[in-house]
Amino acid sequence: MRLSTTKTLIGSLCGAAMLSAGLVSCAPKHNTLSEAEIADGWQLLFDGKTLDQWKDFNGDSLTQPWTVVDGCIQAKGGGSDLSGYIVTKKEYENFILDWEWKLSHGGNSGMLYHVVEDPYFKVPYVTGPEYQLIDEEGWEEVNAPTKLEEWQRLGVDYAMHLPDKAAMQVNPQGEWNSSRIVFDNGHVEHWLNGKKILEFEAWTDDWFARKHSGKWETAPEYGLARKGVICLQDHGDPASFRNIKIKELPRKAGKEVALFNGKDLTGWEAYGTEKWYVDKEGNLVCESGPDKQYGYLATRDYYNDFDLTVEFKQLANGNSGVFFRSFVEPPVKVHGWQCEVAPKNFDTAGIYESYGRGWLVQIPEEKESILKEGEWNTLRLRVEGDHVQTWLNGEPMVDIRDEKIGAAQGRIALQIHDGGGIKVQWRNLKLTEL
Numbered sequence: 001m002r003l004s005t006t007k008t009l010i011g012s013l014c015g016a017a018m019l020s021a022g023l024v025s026c027a028p029k030h031n032t033l034s035e036a037e038i039a040d041g042w043q044l045l046f047d048g049k050t051l052d053q054w055k056d057f058n059g060d061s062l063t064q065p066w067t068v069v070d071g072c073i074q075a076k077g078g079g080s081d082l083s084g085y086i087v088t089k090k091e092y093e094n095f096i097l098d099w100e101w102k103l104s105h106g107g108n109s110g111m112l113y114h115v116v117e118d119p120y121f122k123v124p125y126v127t128g129p130e131y132q133l134i135d136e137e138g139w140e141e142v143n144a145p146t147k148l149e150e151w152q153r154l155g156v157d158y159a160m161h162l163p164d165k166a167a168m169q170v171n172p173q174g175e176w177n178s179s180r181i182v183f184d185n186g187h188v189e190h191w192l193n194g195k196k197i198l199e200f201e202a203w204t205d206d207w208f209a210r211k212h213s214g215k216w217e218t219a220p221e222y223g224l225a226r227k228g229v230i231c232l233q234d235h236g237d238p239a240s241f242r243n244i245k246i247k248e249l250p251r252k253a254g255k256e257v258a259l260f261n262g263k264d265l266t267g268w269e270a271y272g273t274e275k276w277y278v279d280k281e282g283n284l285v286c287e288s289g290p291d292k293q294y295g296y297l298a299t300r301d302y303y304n305d306f307d308l309t310v311e312f313k314q315l316a317n318g319n320s321g322v323f324f325r326s327f328v329e330p331p332v333k334v335h336g337w338q339c340e341v342a343p344k345n346f347d348t349a350g351i352y353e354s355y356g357r358g359w360l361v362q363i364p365e366e367k368e369s370i371l372k373e374g375e376w377n378t379l380r381l382r383v384e385g386d387h388v389q390t391w392l393n394g395e396p397m398v399d400i401r402d403e404k405i406g407a408a409q410g411r412i413a414l415q416i417h418d419g420g421g422i423k424v425q426w427r428n429l430k431l432t433e434l
Contacts, residue, residue: 116327306431312341334413
């Protein structure tokens, strides 16, 4: 993560020159896998020769100033807060990630994961958690009298969780260290030189409290992604990496989730000024407010592959919908896809893209009578990979495959359309993760 610095350009150039002059050396035995590792499912992310598995963040090729020098990936130290990031070409979900690293004096870098690539996200760290890499003593010496915050130090889950200092054994600056990240269906571990230094569960109440009270309170999509690319940082300091390898772990499917507890809006986040509340019968209600603008109630968690059923009743103009694989652009905009909920003859259970292509599937006229106006209806939405299916009151409505949807991930969100006069009740929002 970028830290304020008083290092001069001369100092950075000198550090880069020292690296290129031979300060870093990797023996040929590195960047290989044993037969046992291969049999156990490990894969190399760097072969010691090329950067074929890496590219620019949000790019199609590699143009950032990262090079292979003597069997190491090296950042030259020319990056900034807005540039210098390289990412894997492949996304990863659950994994064990190992690597070795060496920093220049006062160096600052990091390893990020679950980074989401989208033109809206200008930098990786607004989505991807980071294992912080930094030469603490050197950084504070160079930047005196400024001191590092505890959440900026080596091994932290940046601005979220602190490591156990007693477990940390750091090799002297200029020597190699080894690190590991374990991400197993929300269980996270950080390791340093063979010792576990940090352990936590993602997406718990405690995790969300930390997110909403610190650095990430204005980054609504931070840490929510269930999968993403892995990212290396050039943050203005020379850094070297080798022996980067990963073992993918299986996803645990079949979890059943009650999205609405019938009492309050726990687990949801509201965007906009429209009304969201629980009525005396225990129904979730969306209702237009005086501003008559769009409003959204989004799950705080991401749900990518799922089978969702929900009941709804349109008490007034029922122009609403269920967004899926969506993310929020503050203050009130959702990017993603919508399973339509609307008055009769307006394509309830059809699929609409909120930006770009508009309607992907509209409902044929003969199926419009399936909607029961003023009564409870049951909507089912199943999303698995690029396959989207919908049912209304037990009748199949949509069955499509879409590559763009297949590449996306995100929240589920209920919508209030603009224009005013809308009131819809919701109940029995039940989801099974696939």
